[in-house]
Amino acid sequence: MPCEACMNVRMMSDPVAHRGLVELHKPTKLRPLGRPAIVVRQYRCRLCTTNWLMESDPLQTGVTEWLCLNEASNILAPSSTQQPNDVATGHLGEAGVGNPTLPLSPAYGDGGSAIFLRATAGKA
Numbered sequence: 001m002p003c004e005a006c007m008n009v010r011m012m013s014d015p016v017a018h019r020g021l022v023e024l025h026k027p028t029k030l031r032p033l034g035r036p037a038i039v040v041r042q043y044r045c046r047l048c049t050t051n052w053l054m055e056s057d058p059l060q061t062g063v064t065e066w067l068c069l070n071e072a073s074n075i076l077a078p079s080s081t082q083q084p085n086d087v088a089t090g091h092l093g094e095a096g097v098g099n100p101t102l103p104l105s106p107a108y109g110d111g112g113s114a115i116f117l118r119a120t121a122g123k124a
Contacts, residue, residue: 003048006068015066017054020047035059 002010005018021043029037036058043052051069069075 001048002050002068002070003045006045006048006050006052009052009066010068015064017043017052018045020045021052022046 003020005020009015009018022045024042024044028040028042030040031037039056039058041054041056043054044050045052049071051072053067053069053075055065055067057063067075
């Protein structure tokens with residue numbers, strides 16, 4: 001169960017790390033072809049052990065994207081437990097994105113256990 005600070009990060013339109021987050025590893029640089037490297041950082045909350053990924057793109061200064069992994073250790077092995085605020089959208093098997101009633105969108109095909117938060121202040 002996420003702590004109050006992690007729930008606040010989930011609900012913010014422009015998420016900011018809270019003091020309980022601890023960086024797990026050195027930042028990883030992913031280099032798409034023909035572009036500068038995207039920096040990915042892994043965090044874990046000391047209070048509730050929720051795992052987070054933060055991406056920053058050097059081409060979009062000041063924009064960070066946060067991905068809540070809940071109990072999963074990486075994006076390739078997401079946990080299958082649903083969270084209390086997860087809402088199913090669309091048809092079975094479709095990506096649960098674009099839900100206008102919530103500031104969150106359940107991630108693709110995992111029942112909403114990973115929540116993708118985009119901190120772009122209204123950009124899609």
